[in-house]
Every structure is written in structure tokens, then in C-alpha cells.
Amino acid sequence: MLAATAHPFTSSTLVGLAPEEFIVDNFAGGGGASTGIEQALGRRIDIAINHDPEAIAMHAVNHPNTRHLCESVWKIDIKAEVADRPVGLVWFSPDCKHFSKAKGGKPVSKKIRGLAWVALKMGWTCQTARHHT
Numbered sequence: 383m384l385a386a387t388a389h390p391f392t393s394s395t396l397v398g399l400a401p402e403e404f405i406v407d408n409f410a411g412g413g414g415a416s417t418g419i420e421q422a423l424g425r426r427i428d429i430a431i432n433h434d435p436e437a438i439a440m441h442a443v444n445h446p447n448t449r450h451l452c453e454s455v456w457k458i459d460i461k462a463e464v465a466d467r468p469v470g471l472v473w474f475s476p477d478c479k480h481f482s483k484a485k486g487g488k489p490v491s492k493k494i495r496g497l498a499w500v501a502l503k504m505g506w507t508c509q510t511a512r513h514h515t
């Protein structure tokens with residue numbers, strides 16, 4: 383069995399992310415995705431967003447140096463939140479509990495799949511902020 387070793391790099395610039403670019407985690411729950419991103423890129427998540435106060439509180443415990451926004455991802459004005467600084471990575475973990483068995487039992491609703499559209503909305507906003515400021 384091979385032993386796990388740390389990656390020999392510590393800079394997120396290896397994946398094309400500049401130091402001044404924001405990292406945003408949407409649908410941030412307990413912080414597992416944020417932890418993975420931080421470990422992969424060698425830097426913290428700048429902003430975490432979730433509409434659920436308990437989820438965002440748990441994320442805050444696990445990621446105390448991240449800015450936490452308890453708000454619907456549809457209502458966030460990302461340009462205002464990042465003060466027109468560039469956003470290099472926006473993460474959208476899928477909310478599987480409403481359309482899979484993850485909640486325990488029969489899937490609740492397929493309508494939650496419409497949340498994928500927020501990725502396009504935020505991506506467009508971040509792209510225009512990056513190229514037109």
C-alpha cells in the first residue's frame with residue numbers, strides 16, 4: 383500500500399488561479415467541499431453561501447476565516463460582495479437531498495434541479511466583472 387504524501391506545491395497559481403482572485407463556495411454545508419478546495423489549492427475559501435442558518439453556522443465552525451453569507455444564492459449580488467475584484471473559482475455542490483435518496487426515503491422534488499441555473503447566472507456576472515471593470 384502506498385502512503386499518502388502531501389503535494390509538493392502550495393500555490394494555487396499552478397491551476398491558473400491568481401492570488402487576488404476570490405474563491406466562492408455556494409450551497410456551503412458543513413464545509414467538506416471547502417476543505418477539499420483549500421487542500422488542493424493551498425489557500426482558504428473567501429466566501430461561503432448557504433440559505434440555511436444551521437448549515438452556514440457549521441461551515442463557520444469549520445472555516446472561521448471565511449466570510450459567510452446566509453442568503454439564497456439567487457439573491458446574492460456577487461459583484462457587490464467581491465467589490466469588483468476578480469473571482470477565479472465558484473464552486474456549486476449539488477443539493478442532492480431533494481431529488482435523491484440522500485435525505486432518507488423517496489426523492490422529494492425534481493424542481494430543486496433548477497438551482498443549476500444559478501451557476502450560469504453567477505458565472506456570467508463574474509465573467510463580466512472580470513472583463514469589463
